[in-house]
Amino acid sequence: MILESITHLSYLLAAALFVFSLRWLNRPDTARRGVLAGVVGMCAAIFGTIITPEIVNYHWIAIAAVAGILVGIPLSRVPLTAVPQRTAISHAFGGLAAGLVGTAKYIIWLDEGTLNGVRVAVISLEIILGYLTFTGSLMAAGKLQEVIPTRPITYPGQNVVNFILLGIAIAASVGLVMNPTAWQLFPVIIVLALIFGVMLIIPIGGADMPTVIALLNSYAGLAAVAMGFLLDNQLLITAGALDGASGFILAVIMCKAMNRSFTNVLFGAFGQAPKQSAVVAEAKPVKSAQAFEVADFLTHGSKVAIVPGYGMAVAQAQHRVREIYDQLTQRGIEVYFAIHPVAGRMPGHMNVLLAEAEIPYDSLVEMDDINPEMPQMDVCLVVGANDVVNPAARSVESSPIYGMPIIEADKAKLVVAIKRSMNTGFAGIDNALYTADNTLMVFGDAKKVLDEIASAMRESSH
Numbered sequence: 001m002i003l004e005s006i007t008h009l010s011y012l013l014a015a016a017l018f019v020f021s022l023r024w025l026n027r028p029d030t031a032r033r034g035v036l037a038g039v040v041g042m043c044a045a046i047f048g049t050i051i052t053p054e055i056v057n058y059h060w061i062a063i064a065a066v067a068g069i070l071v072g073i074p075l076s077r078v079p080l081t082a083v084p085q086r087t088a089i090s091h092a093f094g095g096l097a098a099g100l101v102g103t104a105k106y107i108i109w110l111d112e113g114t115l116n117g118v119r120v121a122v123i124s125l126e127i128i129l130g131y132l133t134f135t136g137s138l139m140a141a142g143k144l145q146e147v148i149p150t151r152p153i154t155y156p157g158q159n160v161v162n163f164i165l166l167g168i169a170i171a172a173s174v175g176l177v178m179n180p181t182a183w184q185l186f187p188v189i190i191v192l193a194l195i196f197g198v199m200l201i202i203p204i205g206g207a208d209m210p211t212v213i214a215l216l217n218s219y220a221g222l223a224a225v226a227m228g229f230l231l232d233n234q235l236l237i238t239a240g241a242l243d244g245a246s247g248f249i250l251a252v253i254m255c256k257a258m259n260r261s262f263t264n265v266l267f268g269a270f271g272q273a274p275k276q277s278a279v280v281a282e283a284k285p286v287k288s289a290q291a292f293e294v295a296d297f298l299t300h301g302s303k304v305a306i307v308p309g310y311g312m313a314v315a316q317a318q319h320r321v322r323e324i325y326d327q328l329t330q331r332g333i334e335v336y337f338a339i340h341p342v343a344g345r346m347p348g349h350m351n352v353l354l355a356e357a358e359i360p361y362d363s364l365v366e367m368d369d370i371n372p373e374m375p376q377m378d379v380c381l382v383v384g385a386n387d388v389v390n391p392a393a394r395s396v397e398s399s400p401i402y403g404m405p406i407i408e409a410d411k412a413k414l415v416v417a418i419k420r421s422m423n424t425g426f427a428g429i430d431n432a433l434y435t436a437d438n439t440l441m442v443f444g445d446a447k448k449v450l451d452e453i454a455s456a457m458r459e460s461s462h
Ligand code: NAP
Pocket: 207, 208, 209, 210, 211, 254, 258, 308, 309, 310, 311, 312, 314, 315, 341, 342, 343, 344, 345, 346, 347, 348, 349, 383, 384, 385, 386, 387, 388, 389, 418, 419, 420, 421, 422, 423, 424, 425, 426, 427, 444, 445, 446, 447
């Protein structure tokens, strides 16, 4: 009785901490607290579960815990740029766990003769969502890691085939609900769900993969809700619902920020965007500058905007950016970081890197707030950003990124863009910003170039 009360209290504490965690993760200055709240919440949830009197044997739990720790530690050490695929692997584990729990429950209840229609309906939902999340997430991780082709693989009638597969799985589930002991249908549902997960991801292109991962997060959450009903565990229902809803909201936010329609991401094979419709930048000459010249421009302005992008993450140049920030602010120059919601390869990517370099949060300005200020910026320093500053999104209707909101770097008085070459960014399209009259290019690795600019600034201050 006492143990039961402690379990309920632990679950209550865990549920509250999960809600606060999501809330705090919303802002960079409270994000650490959010992570801590999530960790403490999960510890409370595990504690509340392992003290329940129904557990009679701890051996398997100990083995599973050791296996989880052994897999979890290396997973926590991946570089930030690999976090999307790492997250996909976590979802695969979540989906597999839900699928296996559903399978175990079916076998146990079949054995005990306690299966009924409602139980089988919930189990079916759980195993379909769980197993499709498992294979779908593995496919997504493979595409992001480029161990399997990242391009969408499509064939005529693809969505029809997928819907037929799902339809058969649902029909088999209905058959099982009507006749719960017809166990032969059970493996059919599992196999179809596993195949459907693969088929769902095949037609989706690499560019949409991070959005799909948010969606798979949502499926894993829904599978956890079903698992919570099966195990009569309210905390699983709460946590699964939070997971499902937050994954869905994130997917919608990402679609909006990239101007992708939700159906296009979900059903890649339907009315695919003409992805690589060649948008050729005007063959204008590129004007390049030396680091010392850039240092001069930066220090002679009064307002500077810095637009970080994926290249800053690749070069790990955030600490050099911080140095430039320090040098400029010491001279009384106002510095703003213009943050695009999908700069980099995951939501919040730039915020995390800039926070790592301890750049004050109040210097980070969101796209909608910085854009009206852009014409007042004396210099806009673009550090490894490409698609998120591509004016084609505003003006070239045939461009795959047409309609995507961008940081309007081109409206600054002077643009300095740092990147290694004239290569394209994630969307694979040319960028007319680099050949604009008010743009100077500095070619090279962002870290190295920023180092040179910072040392030129230091010299000029002596
Ligand atoms: P981007 O368009 O991918 O461009 C990054 C640029 O960085 C490249 O053109 C590259 O040019 C340069 N670069 C790479 N390594 C560099 C280095 N070491 N030093 C200097 N420059 C380097 O990046 P973005 O402007 O941040 O845009 C993000 C893209 O990812 C968008 O298309 C967005 O839709 C997509 N996306 C984002 C998310 C998300 O959640 N954030 C999710 C899905 C998709 P060089 O090779 O010439 O150096």
